[in-house]
Amino acid sequence: MIPAGEAQKPIGVFDSGLGGLTVLKAIMSRLPHENTVYFGDSGRAPYGMKSPETIVKFSRQNMRFLQEQKVKMIVIACNTASSCAYEDIREKAGVPVVEVVAPGAREAVRRTRNGRIGVIGTRGTVDSAVYIRAIKRYAPDDIFIAQQACPLFVGLAEEGWWTGDITRQVAEIYLAPLLKQQIDTLVLGCTHYPLLAGLIAKTAGPDVCLINAGNNVADEVWQTLASAGLLNEDAGTAGHAYYTSDSVQQFKRLGGAFLAQPIVQAERIDIEQY
Amino acid sequence: MIPAGEAQKPIGVFDSGLGGLTVLKAIMSRLPHENTVYFGDSGRAPYGMKSPETIVKFSRQNMRFLQEQKVKMIVIACNTASSCAYEDIREKAGVPVVEVVAPGAREAVRRTRNGRIGVIGTRGTVDSAVYIRAIKRYAPDDIFIAQQACPLFVGLAEEGWWTGDITRQVAEIYLAPLLKQQIDTLVLGCTHYPLLAGLIAKTAGPDVCLINAGNNVADEVWQTLASAGLLNEDAGTAGHAYYTSDSVQQFKRLGGAFLAQPIVQAERIDIEQY
Numbered sequence: 219m220i221p222a223g224e225a226q227k228p229i230g231v232f233d234s235g236l237g238g239l240t241v242l243k244a245i246m247s248r249l250p251h252e253n254t255v256y257f258g259d260s261g262r263a264p265y266g267m268k269s270p271e272t273i274v275k276f277s278r279q280n281m282r283f284l285q286e287q288k289v290k291m292i293v294i295a296c297n298t299a300s301s302c303a304y305e306d307i308r309e310k311a312g313v314p315v316v317e318v319v320a321p322g323a324r325e326a327v328r329r330t331r332n333g334r335i336g337v338i339g340t341r342g343t344v345d346s347a348v349y350i351r352a353i354k355r356y357a358p359d360d361i362f363i364a365q366q367a368c369p370l371f372v373g374l375a376e377e378g379w380w381t382g383d384i385t386r387q388v389a390e391i392y393l394a395p396l397l398k399q400q401i402d403t404l405v406l407g408c409t410h411y412p413l414l415a416g417l418i419a420k421t422a423g424p425d426v427c428l429i430n431a432g433n434n435v436a437d438e439v440w441q442t443l444a445s446a447g448l449l450n451e452d453a454g455t456a457g458h459a460y461y462t463s464d465s466v467q468q469f470k471r472l473g474g475a476f477l478a479q480p481i482v483q484a485e486r487i488d489i490e491q492y
Numbered sequence: 493m494i495p496a497g498e499a500q501k502p503i504g505v506f507d508s509g510l511g512g513l514t515v516l517k518a519i520m521s522r523l524p525h526e527n528t529v530y531f532g533d534s535g536r537a538p539y540g541m542k543s544p545e546t547i548v549k550f551s552r553q554n555m556r557f558l559q560e561q562k563v564k565m566i567v568i569a570c571n572t573a574s575s576c577a578y579e580d581i582r583e584k585a586g587v588p589v590v591e592v593v594a595p596g597a598r599e600a601v602r603r604t605r606n607g608r609i610g611v612i613g614t615r616g617t618v619d620s621a622v623y624i625r626a627i628k629r630y631a632p633d634d635i636f637i638a639q640q641a642c643p644l645f646v647g648l649a650e651e652g653w654w655t656g657d658i659t660r661q662v663a664e665i666y667l668a669p670l671l672k673q674q675i676d677t678l679v680l681g682c683t684h685y686p687l688l689a690g691l692i693a694k695t696a697g698p699d700v701c702l703i704n705a706g707n708n709v710a711d712e713v714w715q716t717l718a719s720a721g722l723l724n725e726d727a728g729t730a731g732h733a734y735y736t737s738d739s740v741q742q743f744k745r746l747g748g749a750f751l752a753q754p755i756v757q758a759e760r761i762d763i764e765q766y
Contacts, residue, residue, distance in 0.1 A: 261542050269739040269760075272535050373647040384661050391658075464542070468615075490546075 225450045228253035228459070229439065230289030230313075232280040235263035236376065236469070237409030238295030239476035241318060244432035245293065245439055246458070251450045252443075253457045255287045258473070259489060261463030264372060265298040266340030266408075277303035281311055282492040283461070289313060290448050293439060297339055297407055301348030314442045321438050322405050322431030323352035327361070329427050330403040334362045336396035336426075338418075339407030341367040349407055364399045368392040368408075375410040376472055381417055389414070389421040397422065405429045413476065460484040499724045502527035502733070503713065504563030506554040509537035510650075510743070511683030512569030513750035515592060518706030519567065519713055520732070525724045526717075527731045529561045532747070533763060535737030538646075539572040540616025551577035553766040555585055557735070560766075563587060564722050567713060571613060571681055575622035588716045595712050596679050596705030597626035601635070603701045604677040608636045610670035610700075612692075613681030615641040623681050638673045642666045642682075649687040650746060659688065663695040671696065679703045687750065734758040 229249075231242050235258050242256055257280055259265075265273055277299045284292055291314045294300045294307060300317035308315040326335045337349040344367040353363055370388050379385050396404065404426050406412060412430045419428050443449045450456075462469040466484045474480045503523075505516050509532050516530050531554055533539075539547055551573045558566055565588045568574045568581060574591035582589040600609050611623040618641040627637055644662050653659050670678065678700050680686060686704045693702050717723045724730075734755055736743040744755045 261546070262536065267738070267742055268535060269742075272738060369651050370644070370647045370653075373644045377643055384658060384665075387658050387661075488546075 224290060225448050226253065226452055227288055227290035228255045228457070229291050229293060230255045230257070230284035230287060231293040231295050232257040232259065232277075232284060232299070233295040233409060234258070234265035234298065235260040236473050236476050237372070239473055240409050240412040241293065241295035241432045241435050243477050244436040246456075248433070248436035248440055249443075249449075251453055251456055253450065255284060255289055255459045255461070257283055257461045257487075258469060259463050260469060261489065264340065265296060266342035266369070266372075268298075268342070270302040273299055273302040274306050277307055278310065279489050279492040281307050283487065283489060285312070286492075287459070291316065291439065291443065293435065294318065295409055295435070297343045297348070297409065298346075301343060301346045314446060316435060316438050316442055318409065318431055318435050319348050319352050321434035322407065322429050323349055324356050325431065325434045326403050326405050326429045327353060327356040329429065330361075332400070332402045333360065334364070334399060334401045334403070336399070336401035336404040337363060337365045337407050338368045338371075338392065338396070338404065338411065339365070340372065341369055343407050349405060362399070364396050364401060366392055366396050371414055372408065372410045375413040378475065380413050385414065385417055386421065389418055393418070393421050397426075401426060403427045403429060406431070461487050463487060463489040498564060499722050500527065500726055501562055501564035502529045502731070503565050503567060504529050504531070504558030504561060505567040505569050506531040506533065506551075506558060506573070507569040507683065508532070508539040508572065509534040510747050510750050513747055514683050514686040515567065515569035515706045515709050517751050518710040520730075522707070522710035522714055523717075523723075525727055525730055527724065529558060529563055529733045529735070531557055531735045531761075531763075532743060533737050534739075534743060535763065538614065538616070539570060540614040542572075544576040547573055547576035548580050551581055552584065553763050555581050556766040557761065557763060559586070561733070565590065565713065565717060567709065568592065569683060569709070571617045571622070571683065572620070575617070575620055588720060590709060590712050590716060592683070592705050592709050593622055593626050595708035596681065596703050597623055598630050599705065599708045600677050600679050600703045601627060601630040603703065604635075606674065606676045607634065608638070608673060608675045608677070610673070610675035610678040611637060611639045611681045612642045612645075612666065612670070612678065612685065613639070614646065615643055617681050623679060636673070638670050638675060640666055640670050642685075645688055646682065646684045649684040652749065654687050655691055659691055660695060663688070663692055667692070667695050671700075675700060677701045677703060680705070735761050737761060737763040
């Protein structure tokens with residue numbers, strides 16, 4: 219029996235910074251009646267290069283903040299945190315937890331025709347080999363996976379250089395080794411990369427299918443809530459709250475681009491207290 | 493009267509991560525007989541966008557760690573910590589403290605001929621206006637200062653793309669507004685930027701004098717130790733110890749490039765305990 223009001227509780231989403239807003243955007247579009255709370259840990263970003271223990275510690279603090287907001291579910295909208303801290307958070311959260319790696323890996327396996335999948339992400343995500351493990355969970359043994367770290371993509375996305383010559387040249391350098399391996403499917407293994415998706419798609423060419431896991435994550439959120447009887451049937455206007463561990467001004471300025479709509483209100487919190 | 497052995501104690505250097513190694517490199521080259529202890533707070537990097545209170549808290553912890561290493565001096569090799577925490581650390585350290593902003597600002601004022609100075613740095617350093625305040629302390633009222641945040645430079649430096657077409661194009665975009673203002677002096681206001689100094693100098697052209705404060709900081713360290721009678725006259729091989737709050741492997745791999753020599757040994761510490 220679900221207690222009254224439980225379904226009206228917000229979905230909690232955390233990320234190392236702004237990238238997770240591309241995941242939130244997909245969730246808001248798939249589940250327009252859901253209230254949401256987003257926490258972007260920009261004050262300690264990027265997570266990509268930090269050690270697994272540090273990531274687990276940060277993720278627990280982010281979880282405790284979201285618990286305080288009485289969320290009914292937690293979405294880890296950060297590839298690095300998903301790969302390092304998912305098991306830990308799932309054990310401790312007391313609410314369903316969805317992460318971003320498995321949905322993208324599963325979709326890549328569904329889409330590939332030649333069994334050759336490319337994965338791009340931060341250095342941390344690539345070194346952790348989390349996508350390789352995830353893809354192999356859903357794929358036959360003989361699947362081929364090539365990875366490439368693209369550290370500059372995050373900076374380029376945040377700088378707003380989503381098109382243009384410089385970003386195209388950077389993309390060509392990063393993608394060349396993958397294309398040489400004749401991949402036909404490319405996983406955007408970092409939540410910043412959807413901003414560069416147009417340019418990445420163009421560079422990869424029409425024969426390569428891009429996997430932006432945001433939509434698959436949103437599907438999984440829907441599925442999880444539906445099977446737990448926690449979908450919000452209240453058709454009133456959904457509320458969306460935004461928190462950051464860094465400058466609010468910065469969060470609002472850059473975040474609006476990631477969310478593809480303005481962020482009117484955001485609040486700064488001291489995440490170290492959690 | 494200086495107690496025996498006092499001069500043999502190491503110089504302590506802390507930074508938010510790896511950038512401070514370019515300052516350490518200058519110190520090691522200027523004072524080759526000095527023992528040093530370096531702490532890079534990569535686990536909590538970057539400092540650039542954090543609140544001043546957080547920076548002061550972190551800096552005190554870094555200071556206490558260095559005090560435990562029995563250093564004879566502390567160098568704050570981070571622009572953000574220099575701007576937020578210098579007064580506080582100087583009061584509490586019990587040893588001389590040198591920071592990185594004033595030496596660069598002073599040198600820029602010494603070098604400019606037309607009174608038009610440019611400053612490049614992280615978004616945090618630029619927004620804090622710390623170089624503007626510092627330059628105005630040493631300069632007549634009518635000095636002109638133009639600032640430019642160059643967020644992609646840190647990523648390019650860490651990626652090892654210190655030369656080449658892409659970095660040149662990025663530099664051209666970032667420097668164009670400064671060059672239009674006819675600056676004749678350009679302060680590298682971020683300890684990562686010395687890695688790109690060759691390319692930045694080329695882009696800025698022969699009429700612009702680049703200020704890499706590392707050498708000026710090293711001069712100030714020499715001066716301070718000399719006047720306190722704390723220069724190490726012992727001509728034996730100097731010892732250099734490295735500590736980080738994050739992955740040792742990462743620190744050694746990237747850090748060697750910043751130091752321009754391999755880092756053989758480094759140790760991870762839990763800075764939150766201090």
